[in-house]
Amino acid sequence: MKQLFLAIDSTGYPTCWLSWQEAVTQEVLGKVSYGFGDFEFTFRGGGNRRTGQNSSVTLKSILVLNGRNRAARQHSAIPLSNQSLFERDRYTCAYCGAVQPRGLTRDHIVPISRGGSDSWLNVCAACRTCNTRKGARLLEELGWELLYLPYAPNHHEGLLLQNRRILCDQMELLKPMLPKHSRLVT
Numbered sequence: 001m002k003q004l005f006l007a008i009d010s011t012g013y014p015t016c017w018l019s020w021q022e023a024v025t026q027e028v029l030g031k032v033s034y035g036f037g038d039f040e041f042t043f044r045g046g047g048n049r050r051t052g053q054n055s056s057v058t059l060k061s062i063l064v065l066n067g068r069n070r071a072a073r074q075h076s077a078i079p080l081s082n083q084s085l086f087e088r089d090r091y092t093c094a095y096c097g098a099v100q101p102r103g104l105t106r107d108h109i110v111p112i113s114r115g116g117s118d119s120w121l122n123v124c125a126a127c128r129t130c131n132t133r134k135g136a137r138l139l140e141e142l143g144w145e146l147l148y149l150p151y152a153p154n155h156h157e158g159l160l161l162q163n164r165r166i167l168c169d170q171m172e173l174l175k176p177m178l179p180k181h182s183r184l185v186t
């Protein structure tokens, strides 16, 4: 099963995704207060030797875990990967606007060789043609402009970027928490 469970803390703050194994473990440990959502998954375990009954655990797609997850609140740095970058930029070249599901590159707006960093605010999706044309030059030198501005995804956008199989009820919960400038949901 590849679907992930969305864990939220007792204050309603989405903290992380759980694999089904992790979700079952949390349930068995008594850490799940309750679950909600439109989807329900049942996992059957082995039989109990004493009672002869088979164990089973049924979990909803969104799980409220006991307590407040401070660690998740502090953890705000979203790892920069090409996949996440292209999703942030909606698979659109920042220079010519070409939409390409494949074959995009990570362009450093200020090239690394000119002192630019490999960080969310200095990278954008670019098609190969634009990236090659731009080379190690600055936008001012080329007279180019960005079609959209780079931004660093926040924690909730990070959750969207980490899971490619988000269920619609999970999406509904996360959507209102995205910043207005987010390009992840339109």
Ligand SMILES: [Zn+2]
Pocket: 093, 094, 095, 096, 097, 098, 126, 127, 128, 129, 130, 131
């Ligand atoms: Zn381009």
